[in-house]
Amino acid sequence: MIINHNFKEMEQLKQELSFYKRFVSLLPFSFTYTDPDLRMELIKNEVQTVNLIKNSTAKNRELKITPTPIIPFEEIEIFLNEILDVVPHHIVFINSKGIVTLCNAQAAIDLHVDRESVIGKHVRELLQIPDEQIKMLETLRTGKPIVNQEILDKNYGIINTRLIKNSEGRLERVVGVFRFLNHIKEAEKQTLASRIAAGIAHEIRNPLTTVRGYLQLLQGRVDEETAEMFQSLLIPEIDRANKIITDFLRVSKPGTVKSEVLEVKDFFIHYLGHFLNSDALLHNVNITYKISEASANSFFIGDREELFQVFSNLYRNSLQARDDSTMDITISTELIGSTIFIEFFDNGVGIAPNLLQHVFDPFFTTKDEGTGLGLSVSKKIIENYHGTMSVESSPLGTRFLIYLPVYTGKVPL
Template sequence: MNDLPSSLDMKKLEKENALLRDTLLTLPISFTYHHPDGYTISKGEKDGIIHMEKTDRIPSDTPSIQTRCNDFKEIEAFLTSILDFVPHHIVFVDKDGIVTLCNVQTAKDLEVHRDDIIGKHIRELLRIPDDQIAILESIRTEKEFTNKEVLDTNYGIINTRIIRDSDGSISRVIGTFYFLNVIKEAEKQALAGRIAAGIAHEIRNPLTTVRGYLQFLSHDDEEKKDLFTKVLIPEIDRANKIITDFLSIAKPANTSTETLNVKAFLTDYLGKFLKTEALLYNAELFFDLHPQTKNVYLLGHSDELLQVFMNLLRNSLQAKGENPLKITVKTALIDHSIQIHFIDNGKGIPSSLLPHVFDPFFTTKDEGTGLGLSVSKKIIENHRGTMSVTSDERGTKFTINIPVSKKNS
């Protein structure tokens, strides 16, 4: 039996060696690799050529590699585009804690511009005290962290690795961070939803009982009929409505959907309701539909979407300024989503309040429940969409994005 490799095996081996050699040549780093069998493979610092030679070095149990690249700028430039694909935080700092590499996920989650943070101290990126920054602790103690749980403003798991120069001093510390803030927030919201559903159920039961008795008593006592039918029962119904709206935020809705033509829905179905309401308050309503969106369809629940736009209309009417109120519903097609802008020229929302407009029970109105925009945002999210707001002294713009339906019939 012949144990020698076949010609096909040799060709495969030669191809693999060539690919490996080409890969090593592209790396912006010089190195020396000692193999236990007594071979040394190196890449020259000046000529960039791969060398391999037999040495008299005493074999060790494990191979070793040493880099001789004191300037990490080339390596970091090479790695940046690769690390941008990693969905976790990766940061390189030098021995002084200055950021030399920051991948795009880090910049996105920590809400900074990457180009602005390179060359700055790590504390300016994390915005926490130095004694809470694991990377700085690795620099101080020269000890690496493995799967350390971090419980500061940024919750997650951190690992650090130290890279040394040829003289043994620290050249870089690499920090990788598994960012768990989003997961933690989702868990908190899910728990809050379950608690809210339980509380709402317990409150709704006695309200239903009280309402029933009030209806019963109103038939026997004519003097109290007005009190029951015009004050007490409507107040109980109002409390029930608040509970219903709150539950729609806390629990995902299970509603049937239909294929809606964007133009027909906005101008024919939604338009007649909005125009009637706007007319009562002397407001002008305009529709500006982009030609590309007129034959586009979306999957949705027409009554729920009507509730969203009626809530937006009421907010605009209540924000009317000194000038006549003008409201524009504008559409655009962005990638595979229909974008709907609801724009008014009202007084606008103060910048200090803008981050809270979708918070449940947040309201600046004396008689408002603060659930209208929260419910609206939840409805849009149930349609697999997003809802956002911008505002200044010229007015307010709500932007809704909903995926386009593939079924255009």
């Protein structure tokens, strides 16, 4: 098994190497790149000729680009732009005056800017920090590249800069490659907060369970009016608090995943439909099931009760979003490659755009009653089965989109 794993890694490395060689050969300009750490030099003299020199004696890391007279450097950037848009890090080019000449898509997204508006502007307008904190400007001033330097300002991450010179040694561009780590830092904060909150919730639940037990014990020892208050008010409120804590712990801590093979048609028509259809009659709701022929006999992994909770939560949310007209709900499934796509659509009033991004946040709710944990728990359940859940909404209704992987193993008899 280890030999086979290593063979696959070697094949992958060969494919990646072939990819890079082909990419370099297609670049419409000549260049020389030297790396003193690796003691290697890459030279491209002609459009199709690439030479790699080992044991280079170069002392500085630099890239010299020689555009042909037909292709100005600006056109080279246009060529590179589409390629760099697929890189998941920030890549920015500036000229000798600090003006942004290239900004890839990821940088624009994370920095919340329209990149067309920052091209031609000074880099400080893109980064929104003082000039003395901008490492690309430091490289421009000193002529020295920066290697894997940690940045601790409002944009946390790792910065690398490079100098691009032409064949005459004149500086053409400073390239900045920034590994944006704000989301990782925020995730670490949220993880820590979740652990603390989960610990507090667990400690609260223990005394609540004790109090509930004593209330049940005292029910038979108090007068009828007090016993009724225990039964109708105090014990139900403790149970409600316990349920909130249980739901919260389910969101904040990884759950134990039950493995059960479910058939699409059987689950949605015979199991889920059996429960939802009865309630729909009571509330004057029309539920339509559109199970595609391709997906009907497909299988997926899940737990019936947990997945019922997911769609029950969506159903209750739809009821609360209904207007004066008849509520129509459509549950549809499609087979897309190795994924089962499930759509839950209602024709309710929709979710306001400014609230849409928060619907899966724990404790977020616009209702007078409710914990705001229903959708958080639902999303967690889907993710526990390696699926995804998202939402779209408009004044015409709300659409929940769920993707679950198809189960391709042996179906138990």
